[in-house]
Amino acid sequence: MATETARRRNTLRNAAIFLVLWEVIGDLRLVADGALPSPSAILIALWRDLADYPPHILATFEGAFAGFVIGNLVAVLAGILFAVSPVAARLGRGLNIALFALPPIAISPILVLTFSGMTPRIVLAAIGCYFVTMSATITGISQTDRRMLDVVRAYGGSRWKELRLVEIRAALPAILAGLRVAAPAAVLGSILAEFGGGGRFGLGAYLIGSLGRADPGRLWGIGLAATGMALIAYGICALIEARITHSTRAVNIAATAPGEERETRPVTDTLIALGSFALPFAIWWLLLKLMGTPEMIAKTPAGVVDYLFLAPSAPGAQSRLLAALAETLPMTIIGMAAGLAFAFLLALASVVRPGIVRGFMPIALVTQTMPLVALTPLLVLMLGRGPSVILWITISVTFFPAFVTLAQGLSMVTRGALDVVKAYGASPMTQLRLVSIPASLPWLFTATRLAVPRALLGVMIAEWLATGTGLGNLLNQSRGYLDYGMIWTVAVASVLLAVIFYQIVLIIERRVLRSYGMRPAD
Amino acid sequence: MSDSSGIRLENVSRAFKGRDTIVQALDNVSLDCPAGSFTALIGPSGCGKSTMLRLALGLDRPDSGTITVSGRDPAEAARAGLTGVAFQDAALMPWRNVADNIALPLDVLGRKRAEHAGTITDLIELVGLTGFEKALPGELSGGMRQRVAIARSLVTSPQVLFLDEPFGALDQILRRQMNLELQRIWIKSRATTLLVTHGIDEAVFLADRVVVMQSRPGRIGRVVDIPLERPRRPEIFTAPEFHALQDEVAEALDGH
Amino acid sequence: MNLSVNRRHFMGLMGAAASMPLMERAGFAADPFTFQASWINDAEFAGYFLAADKGYYADEGLELTYLSGGPDVIPESTIIAGKADLTLTTPDTTIKAIVDQGAPFKIIGAQYQKNPIGIVSLAKNPINEPKDLIGKTLAVPPVNVISVEAMLKISGVDRNEVNIVPYAYDPTPLIKGEIDASLDFTTNVPFTIEQAGEKATSFLLYDYGYTTFNDTVVVTEETLASKRKEIVAFLKASRMGWEENFKDPAASPPQFADSWFKGTGRSVENEIYFNTAQKPLMEAEGGIFAMSEEAIEANIKALAEVGISAKREHFDTTILEEL
């Protein structure tokens, strides 16, 4: 395969050019006065510290792997349940987004307090995987070609048969794409819990010990080790996916029927919406009761209401919260738009110029696995402590899941549809414009929904680490002051905001897709 | 019971709500296909032929009217494994190879595939795909995929067979050949068959009756009986009585 | 060194996120006691490590479980949740929690007589006193902002004239000059800065009016009542460990290199620097952990400056008397 080897050579060449550039920049201390070390400096540091790594890598692997398996298993099962039962899907929506939007900096102390040993790491890693894989499963199942289902139904196949023979298999590429995103998320989740949790082994524990050394080579070495782990998991998923997608690629254009208007039943609908809203609160309350966390630390929903509205200190708490929101909200919207735009351009580029994007993937993975706290010095040195550092951090937190989702959408465009325009000599750009982009519209919306809660998280992280403003700072400060009421309030506020943004996107999505005669990707 | 494996539609209507229009796909349609009969359904594109099939397969529900297959509710008949179907587009599963795609109905109905291994080999041979057992649909031509779908429709030896333009993507010679094969299979099995086709010659050659539909709203225009002897031989395509019947159907199609 | 660490041993090392039940001597029915440290294993806790290694806790009849700390470990939360019996805290947050939320804490001792946090800057751009901060950028962990504000107020510096940004554990921005100074443990960061080829200057907040303890020894009132014997035993053994440790601050860190300090990624030289620098901040007339009436008075006064109304009753010196 001449073209295949040529493609490989190109990718390798691009990677080589990139590494040489980085080396020069690092050696000449061109970026941030040498705070960005050259690849050789990182490798030297890695070699110097080699003896330190094995127990840390092993510990992180254990946490990340267990979290990856548990989180994804739950996610796939939940995804199937939600795909099968629209009522369950609508009921579970609030809980799902809440899980996705939970800021790790808010829940990590609570996890560390309530669990011991590996459990906080596994939980955080599993939470990191859950939403992406769950959404991917729903998307995959709901995008199944209806005609294949008709065949099964025509033979009286039960719902279970439809799932087993068609939908789960048809959803596999989407699920695997989800797993690809989940892999770095699991590694990062475990590392974040290690970082703060007081354990002695794990790359996160190594990181917190190393941060005070002002040794960028060490920090990048740790980042590299984390990325290496994620990369292996990512690669395995990508390989399986490539094999499966090859045989799954639909042969004909899927003209899925838009489906008739669902009957609106005002009473039931309102009840379900209320249930969806109440479920996270109920589970929150139940978990606290079950685990018996002391009341002073673990605020129940009622406790938060009391703190924010009834207690004598409520007006003060309210004004602090509102001031923080006023700083955080505008940046969130800008950051979300920027992150999505970046993901979209990257996904398009991966169709038009796959070589460059493949070369970029390792860097993209670094941004997903490298805890931002390790990059903060570099970022503030390069970008200062203003809006631009918030924007960049938000983009880096946002773009990856959106990118993978979009690229997945673009790759699922059916051969038949592309052939029609190719037959008229359409250039790759024209193919994109006429076929790929419109056909992947449902995925664009899925990506947007993935990006929304992440954007809020990104802004909060930047505020916490670099600018000292907004919700992120409020959260960090409350942690220090043992202001448990405020910790829970910020967590609830951020989750509620994410849910609101999510709902807005959902409404727009319904409108737009209906007018294109498409089904939403879940 | 005389209609033990017949298809019966009584005053069936089905409308689709589009984005801003309502399409009356079927308007008060009644049709009775007795057990063991062969009915061809012909009509302009979009007149509701596929819709009628989907209703009879229990894939869709009518707005009004009743449908029975073998005297039962269509969905029930399907679950009992009485029906076989080949859709207008092959609708193969891209990840299953030819043999596995043909075996799909067995998997759905929970029948043992091993017991039908011979049937599958025979069907592959019947549709001329010997040697392609292990090929994936993506590696087949359009006509080959359609032949896989036809083989799949026969794998359960159905009592009631629904065929939606099964030979649409085949060349004329192969099509004739398949017509002969279908007639042979039908005579042997006596499955009640409902064939949707755009080919007047095909309809006249295969059917006991040709039902001519009209569109907007979808309804039955005329029913032309085909009193030709069976088995019909290929020579019949040139016989004068065959031409007379073809002309009659064509006239009905034109709305006379 | 034993390279063939078997898996069970390794899991034991990691065990329960570094909870290390320390061996008990045969024949004793030792009382279990859990200590939550306030940070990861470094020289800040050298005395406890030494006491454990020398068997002082076992001698006092304790079976000690040592829990390492970290950024997400909130020491006060750990003792409220009953995960630990005793912990080390910063006095301002503990007393704020008592006053604002009625938390049932008692401060029963103080590891640092003088709070080691201070303003660290580069010698080539020195910040020698609070007034020098005017017009400068200072990185402060958000938790400590009120302490800095108190110090500025006491020194008559307008808070709005100092640009305060968050500090996230890494001194690189200071070394590179992105910020002019940062708030950190003066026992620790200057070493790193010197390693990076710069000279550091620092002063303690304590010396400019913010006269607080740090690493205050805190228990809940309930534990104080129910486990008094164990608390006394713990402090006795720990005091012995610290005294032993300070006989030669350079001697103990190397002993922990392959045990307590394994995997922290910090160098032994760093720990020796730390251990040496903290000695004068910890030693007290009444012995390690002492809280003299004057010192308590000074704490109450300093905390009043940041609006925390500490009272004498928040400090309980009766345990110290029993040592």
Ligand SMILES: Nc1ncnc2c1ncn2[C@@H]1O[C@H](COP(=O)(O)OP(=O)(O)OP(=O)(O)O)[C@@H](O)[C@H]1O
């Ligand atoms: N799921 C659906 N939603 C909306 N409209 C539909 C749907 N299915 C069919 N229709 C409409 O119903 C009418 C009949 O469609 P049907 O597929 O039955 O036609 P047909 O007779 O099989 O045509 P052809 O010969 O082209 O296959 C068409 O106007 C079509 O637009």
Ligand SMILES: [Mg+2]
């Ligand atoms: Mg049709």
